[in-house]
Amino acid sequence: MKIKGKHYRTIWEKPGDNTTIRIIDQTLLPHKFEIVNLRTVDDFATAIKDMLVRGAPLIGATAGYGMYIAALNAPKNDYFSDFINISAKKLISTRPTAKNLEWAVNEMIGAIQSENTIDGKIGAALAKARKIADDDVEQCRKIGVYGMDIISEIFQKTGKRVNILTHCNAGWLATVDFGTATSPIYHAFESGIDLHVWVDETRPRNQGAKLTAFELGEQGVPHTVIVDNAGGHLMQHGLVDLVIVGSDRTTRTGDVANKIGTYLKALAAMDNNIPFYAALPSTTIDWEMEDGIKNIPIEERNPDEVRFIDGLNSGEIKNVLVPPEGSPVANFAFDVTPARLVTGLITERGICKADKNSIMELFPEKNEVK
């Protein structure tokens, strides 16, 4: 997608020099746009750990390129494999709960092992890293193509600007390009549909206000930032036609774990008869799990994410403490929206209802597993 009118992915090779990989330092967005060069495995580990890159798909793609750089930098002797293994462990340990990270690293190890010569291994690693990134782009593109039909249908029916509410950042900055929840929005907007996005600021980390608003602004998509408290009021007054969110994990029965607060918006959508969709690559579906509320573990993160809020003050990024110094604070990162509140799932294979049978119809090969 575009930043300042120029097309970017969230991770790319330096033109003419594929020993340098580039990312955007997302911790500085929206106030500063800085590109960072990654040249060593430590550079990659730090970028993931310090959240210069975030979002499961982008973390996976970054780990992919990180393993390619490991192959490139490894000693060209008997210690090559040791260096690869140490690098793999280093990358995996940066965000221990991100399954996608481990998956990407293992894919890379497989590619590296598939060749016998050092040069062959490096070549295979580069090809695989590129494929992980490209596959993510293609999945997100398909989610957009399928999902835009939902927006288009509302537009056809009402003939008026379509108001879409989204929560958190399931945008292109969380993936390699297009995003998940934002992909249908970008595709619909590019096709000329008149739309407007309500952007939940998404406390505590404000990814909506910081990243989604930034993305939409750079694409020229009309949008308005609101506090997370506002969605219900907007829905009561006919100001929301559709809700689209992402998903961090989806059960085979259609329960959706997503950023904390998603469940509250789903309740309001149901109460006001507004369609509520989750957009997700099928890699987020947990094919074993039935009951999301009971079984999806909800990460409790550092309370300082709630206590301190960062933003721009006199040209510098600073943080301020909001509650009393001595007040206890809790920070639950996700919640689970039960399938009964979810109108449908938008996947790279198409749209299905949020129930076991509909999901299995779209992914029949998974039926055989169970």
Next chain:
Amino acid sequence: MKIKGKHYRTIWEKPGDNTTIRIIDQTLLPHKFEIVNLRTVDDFATAIKDMLVRGAPLIGATAGYGMYIAALNAPKNDYFSDFINISAKKLISTRPTAKNLEWAVNEMIGAIQSENTIDGKIGAALAKARKIADDDVEQCRKIGVYGMDIISEIFQKTGKRVNILTHCNAGWLATVDFGTATSPIYHAFESGIDLHVWVDETRPRNQGAKLTAFELGEQGVPHTVIVDNAGGHLMQHGLVDLVIVGSDRTTRTGDVANKIGTYLKALAAMDNNIPFYAALPSTTIDWEMEDGIKNIPIEERNPDEVRFIDGLNSGEIKNVLVPPEGSPVANFAFDVTPARLVTGLITERGICKADKNSIMELFPEKNEVK
């Protein structure tokens, strides 16, 4: 209630000098505790306008004392009445939508007019200002006495710590003492019931994180600050036994207008079978209005309240900009929770269901009006 172990009201006469009225500068809480002396009508107007005092009941009490100071400072000649009238207009214009403010000023004018001599007028004004403050304290105390029964019953039934969720600050800092939503909590806590309060931070102005957490902390009430997104997750997991909120305006049918986001919590409470109460003095009931969602006007406030967040940085109160400079922002201040989601109303006359008949049973004299 207490601050640093000492009892305070939110407004009081300087001991031994009732020409000086004192308030707490609430804009500095929770990080700084400063008492401000008010000696002129302009002092009072500024205190209300700049929100050193806020909350409808406290604004009313402050306007009461402001009119007493007007009588005290007015020229003791033919211009006395002119000065009173100008002062009244000045005070009313500080917060044009606060009905309570106008009511208090008119009460004071009535008291001043009831006496013939200047000294008599000043004496009547002081007596009336004291009565407005004392009446508020007594109303809030009664709400607490009635409301604590709800908490007590849950405690009796479960034999376990009672977890109460509240939104915004309907605390003693918004009134003269005790608060509305907090009064049942303080009364139950003082009576020895084991309880804990989940405090919604309440974006955009963070009155929960700043004021409610401060109040509860100073009283020694166990509490935890959470983002507004978290309540649904807590309710799904049995971590909330009861929700108590305040009300800015209540229809005769039981619809409750309160701080933006209240409706979302009410939906989650209903979805998880958790009792949801609004605590309110009957002065907030609109005896004419039937349909709150359709008819209660919702104030849209300055978007900068959403864009900038203030808090403590290096010992100073600073603010930071969160969303992109160029992103549009909307700031709806209240929402309306329909009566069907409200378990009951806690008033100074007792508890009733949120429906027309139950409300009228508690306030039969209002039936005659309609």
